[in-house]
Amino acid sequence: TKSSVVVNGRMQADLRVVPAKSFGAALQYFTGSKEHNVALREIAVRAKLRLNEYGLFREAGPDKGRQIAGADEEGIYKALGLAWVPPELREDRGEVVAAGAGKLPDLLSPQDIRGDLHMHTTASDGRNTIEEMIQACRALGYKYMAITEHSKSQVQANGLDEARLAEHVGAIRAAAARHKDIVVLAGIEVDVLKDGRLDLPDGVLAELDVVTASPHSALSQEGKGATERLIRAVENP
The missing domain is CATH 3.20.20.140 (Metal-dependent hydrolases)
Structure with missing residues (x-):
């Protein structure tokens, strides 16, 4: 599920293959940043959940281990009680708190x-x-x-x-x-x-x-x- 490929004979790129149910989780995880991902995982832990590149999973109760989100990024953020955070803002500089309060800024388009x-x-x-x-x-x-x-x-x-x-x-x-x-x-x-x-x-x-x-x-x-x-x-x- 993991390899490196050379694009157009010049650029090396890492290639990850994941199930469709994990695509959003992998996209979010590898987009980062590391600091932003740590902040999300801390929220998940407090909610007795586990977040990684394969999805968001229950960590307690009779359905422990069940995946509750991961097919898309929006589902992960929603399950954590957050608005979806655009990649440009994912630096753990207040965007997680703003996402929880529904106060993320509008980005230029x-x-x-x-x-x-x-x-x-x-x-x-x-x-x-x-x-x-x-x-x-x-x-x-x-x-x-x-x-x-x-x-x-x-x-x-x-x-x-x-x-x-x-x-x-x-x-x-x-x-x-x-x-x-x-x-x-x-x-x-x-x-x-x-x-x-x-x-x-x-x-x-x-x-x-x-x-x-x-x-x-x-x-x-x-x-x-x-x-x-x-x-x-x-x-x-």
Whole structure:
């Protein structure tokens, strides 16, 4: 019931095979986190139940050993007197208490996202044109978007120098004028150099709507130097 498989010849994944009646229990158990699972097991123990990757079982009475939940996650949480907890919250940071009180927060969903401020096109290392990215964002219901190519030091990513960036910004502005139903911003993912300087002049960056600063090299700097590098970058006006 347990093995490892190689997916697409590259990624190793653990494979567990369990009965359908245990699928939810296994999913919950291996999703974790460990701390969250411990909190659930403590609730189970107090209720004279036993929780593991195979299900939730009676631990006392004439039906000791009988499985009472496990086919799905929701059934396990319900049997423990809890609302189902989304995986993103399972860290034992108050979510178990909130689930017991029916006060779990609503998480963001894809429908809540109104825009994207970081994307690349064929101008650097993206696979789609400006027009195609606009169409994709419109299909997602976005109200705004920013095209932020790599800057010139990222040669392997076809980063833009000052001249190519100026031309690209012109193309973005022209596309924005054609598409009034979505805000199309011109930006750059400017590289943070080893000493904290940015990869393009301040005057060039000032002409853009959005500037994202990203270190891509010299990532093994010692702590003090790395911190000073990032501070210098964020202090750039």
